[in-house]
Amino acid sequence: MGRQVPAVARALDILELFLTGDGTFSARDVVHRLRLPRTTVHELLTTLAARNYLVAVPEQPGRYRLGVRTHQLGSRYAEQLDLAAEGRRVAREVAAVCDETVHVALLEDTDVVYVAKVDSTHAVRMVSAAGHRLPAHCTAVGKMLLASLPPADLESRIGGRELVALTPHSITGHDALRAALAGIRERGVAVEHRESNPDVSCVAAPVHDGGGRVVAALSVSVPVIRWNEDRERELAELAAQGAAELSVRLGHRGAR
Incomplete structure (x- = not known):
């Protein structure tokens, strides 16, 4: 079995966090929940948002929810x-x-x-x-x-x-x-x-x-x-x- 990539694992940890609670989290929430460095969290959130895996919540500045790309992946999984x-x-x-x-x-x-x-x-x-x-x-x-x-x-x-x-x-x-x-x-x-x-x-x-x-x-x-x-x-x-x-x-x- 090959070596896991830490950055990818952290990004997936962040995405899976959005399956809990009300499904919205801020960078501060993610830092607290996952005990990751603040800079790392901000970089990962920015990347995930840029790829539409996360999206900013308009009425709640600084908070994110799952984006359309996760829905597309889930729909394709369900089809199969x-x-x-x-x-x-x-x-x-x-x-x-x-x-x-x-x-x-x-x-x-x-x-x-x-x-x-x-x-x-x-x-x-x-x-x-x-x-x-x-x-x-x-x-x-x-x-x-x-x-x-x-x-x-x-x-x-x-x-x-x-x-x-x-x-x-x-x-x-x-x-x-x-x-x-x-x-x-x-x-x-x-x-x-x-x-x-x-x-x-x-x-x-x-x-x-x-x-x-x-x-x-x-x-x-x-x-x-x-x-x-x-x-x-x-x-x-x-x-x-x-x-x-x-x-x-x-x-x-x-x-x-």
């Missing part, structure tokens, strides 16, 4: 993101920790579509595949995604529609589903016990994009023979961590 590819990478990391099946799924109308999957190495594991669809209300990922919808959007999707049962444990009542989704919003993770598969339980957490919207969910699926309350708590935390990591890769600033 592939949720499925990033989802597979994070799913592999999560599966390596728990050795259970990990999915990343999207919501399409009232179904979930699995866009990434990494299998457990256990002989007994969930059988599924990327591209597979299931009714959202029967799955942890689906309930997590439904719970994240605005109320009007949720009602337009489920109101008046039959909630089909995949197993005897599936939710089929609209009031029961609404109550379950309210609990998911409060807890921040979704759990389903044998609702889509009589031999499997799952836990799921939300994935946010750069704008803060929930665009996917990440789940860990476990055969009931390896499921208990302690395992549920452990995997709920792991799913939340994995979803947060995927959110960061999609540009979400608040995921961690």
Whole structure:
């Protein structure tokens, strides 16, 4: 690995500082926060402003905010993101920790579509595949995604529609589903016990994009023979961590 250039590292430290607080800083603030020499800070701020990475705040003399060039870079990064590819990478990391099946799924109308999957190495594991669809209300990922919808959007999707049962444990009542989704919003993770598969339980957490919207969910699926309350708590935390990591890769600033 090559030697890092100190001046570049300092410039990047300054740019990353603008991701905190209200996003505006003066040269004095930067000196205080980063403990850099005053002359160095002024030179770096002048250079970054000249290249449009920073811009002076008109109504606050002496203060800077991020400039248009950082937006252009971020937009290009977002254009190149592939949720499925990033989802597979994070799913592999999560599966390596728990050795259970990990999915990343999207919501399409009232179904979930699995866009990434990494299998457990256990002989007994969930059988599924990327591209597979299931009714959202029967799955942890689906309930997590439904719970994240605005109320009007949720009602337009489920109101008046039959909630089909995949197993005897599936939710089929609209009031029961609404109550379950309210609990998911409060807890921040979704759990389903044998609702889509009589031999499997799952836990799921939300994935946010750069704008803060929930665009996917990440789940860990476990055969009931390896499921208990302690395992549920452990995997709920792991799913939340994995979803947060995927959110960061999609540009979400608040995921961690």
